[in-house]
Amino acid sequence: MLTAVATGVDEPLTITEREVPEPGPGEVLVKITACGVCYTDLDLLQGHWPIARFPVVPGHEITGVVTAAGPGVSWPPVGTAVGAQFLGDSCRHCDYCVRGEQILCPRKRITGIVMDGGYTEYAVLKADFVTPLPEGLDPVAAAPLMCAGLTAFNSLRQGGISGTSRVAVIGTGGVGTLAVRYAVAMGARVTVIGRSHRGEAAARELGAERFIATQDTDPGEALKAWDNCGANLVVNASPSTSAAAATITGLAPDGWLVLCGYDPEPLILPTRVMVLNRLHVMVNPSGSPHDLRDTLEFSAAHGILPEVTPIGLPDVNAALDGMAQGSSGRRSVITFD
Numbered sequence: 001m002l003t004a005v006a007t008g009v010d011e012p013l014t015i016t017e018r019e020v021p022e023p024g025p026g027e028v029l030v031k032i033t034a035c036g037v038c039y040t041d042l043d044l045l046q047g048h049w050p051i052a053r054f055p056v057v058p059g060h061e062i063t064g065v066v067t068a069a070g071p072g073v074s075w076p077p078v079g080t081a082v083g084a085q086f087l088g089d090s091c092r093h094c095d096y097c098v099r100g101e102q103i104l105c106p107r108k109r110i111t112g113i114v115m116d117g118g119y120t121e122y123a124v125l126k127a128d129f130v131t132p133l134p135e136g137l138d139p140v141a142a143a144p145l146m147c148a149g150l151t152a153f154n155s156l157r158q159g160g161i162s163g164t165s166r167v168a169v170i171g172t173g174g175v176g177t178l179a180v181r182y183a184v185a186m187g188a189r190v191t192v193i194g195r196s197h198r199g200e201a202a203a204r205e206l207g208a209e210r211f212i213a214t215q216d217t218d219p220g221e222a223l224k225a226w227d228n229c230g231a232n233l234v235v236n237a238s239p240s241t242s243a244a245a246a247t248i249t250g251l252a253p254d255g256w257l258v259l260c261g262y263d264p265e266p267l268i269l270p271t272r273v274m275v276l277n278r279l280h281v282m283v284n285p286s287g288s289p290h291d292l293r294d295t296l297e298f299s300a301a302h303g304i305l306p307e308v309t310p311i312g313l314p315d316v317n318a319a320l321d322g323m324a325q326g327s328s329g330r331r332s333v334i335t336f337d
Helices: 039-045 148-158 174-185 197-206 219-224 241-245 271-277 289-302 313-324
Strands: 002-005 014-017 027-036 061-069 081-084 087-089 122-126 130-132 166-170 189-194 210-213 231-236 251-259 280-283 308-311 331-335
Touching (some): 027 081, 061 122, 087 122, 148 174, 148 251, 148 289, 166 174, 197 210, 231 241, 241 251, 308 313
Parallel strands (some): 189 210, 251 280, 308 331
Antiparallel strands (some): 061 081, 081 130
């Protein structure tokens, strides 16, 4: 089977042939249909994951079909179309695991970072960490939902979104665009925050009622003027910690700032305004299996899929280079015949 292997930091992926693996106890063999090329994969190659295990097969935005089951596995049955996510395994017995928050497990394992992922024709995955795809969901376009979609959807949910919420989304890349579409579909009113007006027309087409260009105005002040109260929830989908911090004064009392994008800079926030308004800040680390189920069901029900560019596995290094240079355009998705 054709496989892309990460051999070390700052090294291109090696495209090689491997034998098709056999699933062990608690595992399934999945014939890969598609695997999204995520910025986390680029981070792996740039050395931003100190826990990484090299060599490793990258990729955690996986769709495919179960073709074999290991000993003791009765679900999902062979022939099931499934997706697999960033979270690949957990201890199953800590307090977080038993309450269904495996993403918080101290011993969680990350697909494509410490265990082989989806840049290959066949992958062995933990049976209880794959998720059946809703009927009719395009498995190629749906691949980025396993990470970008899950992250956006769960950030909104963890931030307490409701049908009456005023939601601000910073950035309209892959995660940000999905966050806007999900928030609109949930009935919320949406403001998009960008550096310039370049993305304003696209944001309004997605359903945003307002657009704030930070080159023209302070985003916190602009948000505070929204209904003379502010945003109930700000989701930072940009790779900038300072962009998130700049909106804190624009939160309504009891509001949430949720970061699903950030950079190495520390998050510095004004204590007084947070105390006086009981503001909340969190970073959302993707989600657990039940969160992915909800994300996929919601996406299928509302017809929410990202725009993608299918590529072959031999083209993955070029796609990653394009991401590194900021010129990748639509999300690349590796497809297999």
